[in-house]
Amino acid sequence: MSATEYDVLIIGSGASGGMAAHTLTQKGVKCLMLDAGPLVDFNRVRQTKQAYELPYHGFGEPGRLPHVVQATEFNANQWVDEKEVPYTHDPNMPFNWVRVRMIGGKSLFWARMSFRLSDYEFKAKDHDGFGENWPIDHAELAPYYSRVEPIFRVTGRSDGLKQLPDGVFIEDTAPWSESMNRFIGQAKKRDIPVTKMRSSLGKGQFASSFNLLLPEAMETGNLTIVPNAVVRDLTVDKNTGLINGANFVDRHSKREMHAKARVVVVGASCLESTRILLNSKVANSSGALGHYLHDQTYITQGVVAIDKAPGGGGGRSGGYIPRFVNLKQGKEEDFIRGYALDFNLAGTPDPKYIPAYGAELDKALADYRGKSASVTIMGEVLARYENFVSIDKNVVDAYGIPVLHFQCKYGDNEAKMLKHAMNKFEELCHTSDFETLAKHDQPWPPGYSIHELGTCRMGDDPKKSVLNKWNQSHDIKNLFVVDGSSFVTGGYQNPTMTILALSMRASEHLMDQMKARAI
């Protein structure tokens, strides 16, 4: 029996694949979605337990997920097993590739921070001369952001900042705490903006493709989802040179299957999408496929400081400082681009930072409760050709699919930026009556942010980019890649809103092309 040929095959069910399905099915396009992971029954798979009931009492099984700092013994089973789907890197160039395989993908677990990119990112080359511009600007993507934000119910405060465009927000009007007002006063003196966190409220437990996008797509009757379908590669029609489907492996039986479609939309996550294209040996006439890998540098607890002033409470104690450096000429500092500071002034410090033990430590923890400032520093990483992934021909995963090899490291620009960020936050704390307990400027290894971007970038020039400005392959017109791999630069902002907006825009363009019979 010959299987159905679908209009569009969508690979991946996370933010990007989910948005493609949401957009296309509502216009009457018959879609088949493959995802490498299962459809999870969250009521069955999760249970409240005590740490002592777990074999390692909450410490985690030693060596189980060496690259997933976010993993705990409680949630270890939600991440991709590194033995099942390994990857390789130079021992001196670690990369923390953090993956989720289930219907909904990483959108089930993201931190929900919801930002737009600005023209400081879309037109970064115009501003400071480094790298490439995106082939689009904020004005072009703005209508799509404005439709995505209400679906995800983004809360935030409109501030009119050019470097962090406002969105369609559920306005956050909560007052600041006393210590925040003190801190903001010091920030204002230095022309540093402080805004409310911008965050997706979602619905119920999730702000995910799983509950916000896929149900509506299913209701159209135009979406067929096959879970546990691990895509091996795309197949090409020898006569037309177009993609005509994908080979995949059933996760349980390891049975080899093939799905047919007129168009393929890849949204398998940045590096899985690129891995599929590399293993398919397609869409790489530019030689850019796999290159320009970037994410964001992350330092957690970059500065830990204690509020020495009495009081401090009374309102919102956490804030967000968007990029405020290099906004004029682009090169005001000894580095280019910029960083964001996600901070809170009313936490309790981790005991490791307190130089005490026993009863003295307990007393300090009690005294410092609700009085500790801490910051996560998120810095832009320059998209460089030298940072790339390729296929490791010597290693395959549990499905016999060749794995990725990583060659990626941060450079001098990132190091200088992070030092600046640490010192600036400490200065703001110090002048706001906080005393430093600990500080450092050392980022987690690349990948930690789970914001891997690039490797399949878009651009107007087919010699320098894999995709055109519609997330469509320059080489093969019925192939679209709609996730973070299409980014040219990532800025300092969490990327999910941009991924969603790009996927919606690309899917509508695909619709128009199909209607016009151009595809």
Added chain:
Amino acid sequence: MKRRGFFKSLAAIPAGSALLAQQPAAPLNPTQGIQPPARAADELPKLDTTVAEGAADAMPRFFTPAQFSALEKVSDVIMPAAGSNSPGALAAGAPEFLDFMIGDSGADRQHIYRAGLDGLNAQAKRQFNKAFSDLDATQAGTLLAPLRQPWTYEEPADPVARFLRAAKIDIRTATLNSREYGAGRRFAGTGQYWYPLD
């Protein structure tokens, strides 16, 4: 089943529930004097079990006796009991648990512990002519001086300082996550556990 668990399961049956009311009165078991909980015929029983540490002793296997004695001492100093409701590291079985966990860990972590505990014993011998476990509180405090130094991102080069830094957090976590510490604390060490995906 331990006695406490059995009584807990009895208490879980709502008093005067409709279910009980529908059951014919069962005769008391004359040998035990306790009436078994009434249950609909097709309702599966819920058995209350306990973890191994609730019923048996751990068998230390990784550290030498001298290292283990030093680990017990350092655990007691770093995480002493804080009142009757907050058992310390010894009552929580933290040294026994760490013997198991460090024994299952990679060579780097094992080395940090062994070198640190050996170092503490050597320093105690040199300065006080005693094993670390035999020091009084003041003497032990002298050797724990690195824990009173400000935190730095770089790991200390000195093996004892490096061990103490790791052990301070590990002993604390092992205590707070223990069954003994969690008793009477509703949310202590609680988390949402994920079963393996189908």
